[in-house]
Amino acid sequence: MDELDLIRTRAETVGFAPAERLAPARERLLAAARGPRRHRPRRRLWVAGASVGLAAAITAVVALTPADQVGVGAGVAHADPVKVLTAAAHHALKEPAEPPRPDQFLYVKTEEPEHHIREVWFSVDGTRDSLIAGVKDGGCRNGKAPMYGTNDPRKEGTLQDCTPRPVYRTDLPTTADAMLAYLEAQAGDQKGNVNSMGKSVYDLAYEQVLPPASYAALFEAAARVPGLTALDHVTDGAGRPGVGITWPVPPGSSPAAKPEVIVFDATTYQFLGTPETAVTVKTYVDEVGQRP
Structure with missing residues (x-):
């Protein structure tokens, strides 16, 4: 050297x-x-x-x-995971609380390194056909949903049994204790797998929407998970700087297993995405294909 x-x-x-x-x-x-x-x-x-x-x-x-x-930004140096997640919970409570209309769609635009763009339109109440990265996803109406993208022309459009999956989640807890229990239950037979819990936190923050109280409970519950660490000077998939929360890989995992990393803005503590994927637009529109 x-x-x-x-x-x-x-x-x-x-x-x-x-x-x-x-x-x-x-x-x-x-x-x-x-x-x-x-x-x-x-x-x-x-x-x-x-x-x-x-x-x-x-x-x-x-x-x-x-x-x-020194160019590292306020709130980044010596980041603490509990403080970051608690601040993220406080930020969530400041978000608008007005719910979308059931007939609307959640539009999410994400960016990955080298400017690869992904766009999705999810039915708010789950009863209308959604569009996910160019592929239709049948809405569930009267217990039946059409099948799309099956690679079998004979099955295309045929109906299958279903249960509506609203993208606007009003069924989730609004307290940290109840949300932590929910995250643990989501792990199923991997109970205690904190990396699995990290993926559940990411999924809820990524292409779904929760009322502000549930988002606050989500991040407060995450702050109680043991073994988390904070990473200074990380960037999301779009190159935006932030602070990362790392969920450890459980003992005995494959050597190829990587920890889940969730990135927050270092100043506002708004959820940004991961080092591989950045949520750049997240809002409601009135029809599939419409952009804000």
């Missing part, structure tokens, strides 16, 4: 300080560089020492600078 690599590594680790805070360190380094070097054999040692000194000077400046002055 040469001196530039060393400096770059240190800078990436601790962030950048404003130019005016680096000016004194810069002057000291330039003064040292202009100093006499009478013995040529010591030159190589001086260069290496200057590299370490520059990295240390940068580290000292940024380490003593408040977090909101």
